[in-house]
Amino acid sequence: MPPRKLSIDDKVPFAEPGKNLRPLDVPMAAKLAMIAGDVVLVLDDSGRIVDYTADPRDYPDAAQWLGREWLDTVSIESRAKVMEMLANARKGVTQHWREVNQLGSESDVPMRFIVLSLGPGAGSLALGRDLREAAALQQRLLQAQQSLERDYLRLRQLETRYRMLLEQSPEPVLIIDADGFRVREANNAAHDAFRSRPGALQGTKFPAHFAKPARDQVIAFLGSAMVSHGLQPIEVEPVEGSEALKLSASGFRERGNQYMMVRLSRVSRATEQGANATIRVIEVMPDAFVLTDARMIIREANAAFVELVAAASGDQLRGRPLSDFVGRPGIDLDLIDSQLAKHDTARNVATVVGARDGFDGEPVELSAVRTGDEQVCYGFVIRPIGRRLRDLPPTSDTPRSVEQLTELVGRMSLRDIVRESTDLIERLCIEAALEYTSNNRASAAEILGLSRQSLYSKLHRYGLANPLDADD
Known part of the structure; x- marks a missing residue:
């Protein structure tokens, strides 16, 4: 105008x-x-x-x-x-x-x-x-123009960072459209993975870079990735090169069009075979094995543990607390957790499996390890020892050694152990319980089947109490 x-x-x-x-x-x-x-x-x-x-x-x-x-x-x-x-x-x-x-x-x-x-x-x-209205309109126009320039500059900066991240990434990354699966962008690592010269992948059909038997699988996987998330990567063979690649994809929209970001990673056969062998060994080992997170929530369990707790399958156990199956409430797993926090390992801890109201549970021996710094995991190996306990001498006889006596601590109450025993045996049991619980007297009293007042009385009787306890 x-x-x-x-x-x-x-x-x-x-x-x-x-x-x-x-x-x-x-x-x-x-x-x-x-x-x-x-x-x-x-x-x-x-x-x-x-x-x-x-x-x-x-x-x-x-x-x-x-x-x-x-x-x-x-x-x-x-x-x-x-x-x-x-x-x-x-x-x-x-x-x-x-x-x-x-x-x-x-x-x-x-x-x-x-x-x-x-x-x-x-x-x-x-x-x-x-001219005040015109001046205000000009000011708004100038501000809008400056805002557009700032947004344009910000977009240019983001694009520069995106290009730098894309090119510097050691992982092969490609951007393809969701309609024809044509490659829009690909970084240098992607060109190296397909053994193509720089810039040769743009505009080509992505499935064509894989072996003919794998192309239908790639197309089906890309179609599924557009409508669902969390798909497990698939392993496919490229046309050039003998190394297999793991393919993962996720969809996104931009300016009304659908695109996909595809990531590739090389498959190490030796590592994969070693990991599979380890998983198979853990699954068939005769001792029960459980993997938990930092809150002791079960993530994986082998067949021996499923059988030990009389569960239908491992899926039934995943997501449940380990304390539902192992240990006496508020005692064993808390002690094991504190020991793992200090030493990262716990060896041959006596506990029970399946303790419920009216049932003391089956005695077992547990070893545990703590791994990871940012994402902590616990691994437990559990071995039933009921047969070993049945082979021990009757409890009515006087123990023949201190080692034999201390093995019984935590497996039966103090009243049964010292029924025919002397004061010396009672003192040794209390000392063993305090050592077993890292001097936690409340847990020691629970293990020995005593009240806290009774335990304190016996501690004073045998001279095991702290002098400061007299004030209490």
Whole structure:
């Protein structure tokens, strides 16, 4: 759209102004002037304001302009324009709109003025239009343009970082469209994986880079990856090279189109075979094996553990606390956890499996290990020892050695152990219990089948109490 003309140049004049505009009188001319400008100043030959019209709500300082030189009511940079307009009005030169800043008590008011001569010696008329709305619109336009430039710069920076990450990544990564599976982008590692020269993968069909028997599998996997998440990577054979690749993919949308990010990794046959062999050995080993997280929630269990706890399958155990199956509530696993936190291992800990109300559980021997720093895991090996306990001498006989006596601690109550025993045996049992629980007297009392008060009494009796306990 061409710019709007702000002067009477090149405009078609009235054909018969004397005839058609003759009814115009002074009141009508005043109305036309008030309509033509937001501010109208009546100036004498010297440029002094002798009259004006303006809305006092929009121009509260207009009354102060009356009687002053127009030059004194404008900003310093606008005075040259005012002087030029007044001079041209006296000479009868055709005027043009000029931008002038009228002074105000709070801020300057940007305006556009044109000066019309009223005749020789009659002064002139200055018609002004307010530019504040236009200035605000220009300011918003400038802010929007600056915002777009900042967003463009930010996008350029993000694109630069994305390109750098993509190219520096040692893992082969490709971006393909979801419609025809054509490669849009591929990093250097992807070109190396397919033994292609740089830039040769763009525009090619991704499945074509794999062996013919694997192409249908690749297409089916990519289709599934667009509608579901968490798919396990598949192993496929590329056309070039003998090393197999693991393929994983995830879909995303951009500007209304669907794309996929494909990641590739090389498969190490030796590592894979070793890992599979380890898994098979753990699965068939005669001792029960359990893998838990840091909260001792079961993640994996072999067949021996499933049989030991009389479960239907390993899936039935996953996600359940190990304490539901192993140990006496609040004793064994807490002690094992504290020992693992200190030493990362626990060896040959006597505990039970399947303890419930009315059933003491089957005695077992447990060893555990703690692995990982950021993601802690616990591994447990559990071995039933019920047959070994049945081979021990009857408890009614006096133990023949300290080792034989301490093996019974934690497997039966203190009352059964010392029924036919002497005070010496009772003291040895208490010492063994304190050592077993790392001097945790509450747990020792629970293991020995005593109340805390009874244990404290026996500790004082045998001189095993801390001198500070006398205050308690």
